[in-house]
Amino acid sequence: MSKVLMKGNEAFAEAAIRAGCKCYFGYPITPQNEIPEYMSHELPKAGGAFLQAESELAAVNMAFGAAASGGRVFISTSSPGLALMQEGLGFICSAECPVVVLNVSRGGPGVGGIQPGQADYIQVTRGGYNGDAKIPVLAPAGIQECVDLIYEAFDIADKYRNPVLIFADGMMGQMMEPVELPPARGITPPEKINETKPWAITGTAQHPGRNVVYSLRLEPDVLEKHVEHLFEKYDAAAKELVRYKSMNLDEAEIVFVAFGTMSRLCAEAIELLDAQGIKAGLIRPISLWPYPDAAFDEIGPKCKVVISTELNMGQMLTDVKAAVAGRWPVGLINRTGGIVPSSLEIVERAKKLLEGVK
Numbered sequence: 001m002s003k004v005l006m007k008g009n010e011a012f013a014e015a016a017i018r019a020g021c022k023c024y025f026g027y028p029i030t031p032q033n034e035i036p037e038y039m040s041h042e043l044p045k046a047g048g049a050f051l052q053a054e055s056e057l058a059a060v061n062m063a064f065g066a067a068a069s070g071g072r073v074f075i076s077t078s079s080p081g082l083a084l085m086q087e088g089l090g091f092i093c094s095a096e097c098p099v100v101v102l103n104v105s106r107g108g109p110g111v112g113g114i115q116p117g118q119a120d121y122i123q124v125t126r127g128g129y130n131g132d133a134k135i136p137v138l139a140p141a142g143i144q145e146c147v148d149l150i151y152e153a154f155d156i157a158d159k160y161r162n163p164v165l166i167f168a169d170g171m172m173g174q175m176m177e178p179v180e181l182p183p184a185r186g187i188t189p190p191e192k193i194n195e196t197k198p199w200a201i202t203g204t205a206q207h208p209g210r211n212v213v214y215s216l217r218l219e220p221d222v223l224e225k226h227v228e229h230l231f232e233k234y235d236a237a238a239k240e241l242v243r244y245k246s247m248n249l250d251e252a253e254i255v256f257v258a259f260g261t262m263s264r265l266c267a268e269a270i271e272l273l274d275a276q277g278i279k280a281g282l283i284r285p286i287s288l289w290p291y292p293d294a295a296f297d298e299i300g301p302k303c304k305v306v307i308s309t310e311l312n313m314g315q316m317l318t319d320v321k322a323a324v325a326g327r328w329p330v331g332l333i334n335r336t337g338g339i340v341p342s343s344l345e346i347v348e349r350a351k352k353l354l355e356g357v358k
Contacts, residue, residue, distance in 0.1 A: 008168070031116070061091075067092065070193035079103065108120070119313070141263050150166055255281045255283060255305070256307050303328050
């Protein structure tokens with residue numbers, strides 16, 4: 001299959017369409033505005049429905065309703081928009097409806113700026129929704145990987161009857177790369193939905209009986225059993241969805257931990273450090289929840305420092321320290337406010353951290 005040069009946001013939208021997305025509900029917010037624009041003219045051509053909501057609050061609740069009907073639903077936003085969607089995502093988790101969510105993140109807090117950031121890490125991995133709920137979070141490092149993960153995320157969401165969140169950053173949404181697009185699956189017709197989703201509300205004659213999709217459970221014992229049921233799914237997801245990539249861990253003195261586009265800068269920094277006689281390696285978490293703790297067991301005996309490298313004030317540090325479990329010192333290389341460090345800056349800061357633990 002040949003590759004095509006595409007802007008990130010447009011490739012992400014096309015991946016959702018090819019995965020069989022039936023409904024997209026969006027609201028414009030930089031740096032993901034090309035997604036609703038692309039969906040507005042391309043999704044109807046594939047037989048799907050595009051609707052621009054009046055707000056992110058409306059978009060997530062429209063997604064809730066459409067997902068309850070069994071169709072594949074996609075929503076996208078950026079940082080403060082995702083904050084507004086949190087209550088709705090909690091409802092969707094409780095009601096067990098599959099939705100794919102893409103966060104093309106920017107710097108914060110608050111409205112922040114429109115430059116790339118990774119300061120939503122705690123928001124997406126811990127969730128701003130109330131109660132006991134979890135959402136799998138996948139963090140691609142490039143446009144191709146993001147396309148592949150979005151395409152797969154619909155299957156994951158269907159399997160676990162739960163939202164799945166893709167955590168990209170603004171740089172990834174705005175840059176261009178060659179992409180190999182996956183095959184188009186087509187939209188499942190309403191009369192076929194209940195063959196694979198017997199819980200869905202389709203309103204078709206093919207489905208006997210009456211389904212109800214809801215979040216409210218007033219009886220404490222009923223609610224407790226439901227939450228325990230949800231956590232049986234989350235426990236299975238925690239075992240099945242762990243993903244990461246690593247490089248040069250056997251001989252590394254420095255081990256970077258980075259996700260998304262920051263991992264690409266760390267990979268270049270590793271080459272620069274190697275030219276200076278310093279061995280460095282990388283752990284790149286792809287699943288941010290569940291977090292790939294097992295990756296840290298692959299670190300070799302020469303490691304002197306593990307460095308979390310992030311576009312925030314160190315939000316992943318808690319997970320890195322938990323995975324390190326006191327075996328090595330843990331440092332931080334970070335920038336925020338939309339500033340992306342160069343690989344040279346990462347090299348110099350890494351060397352200072354290494355010197356500090358020798």
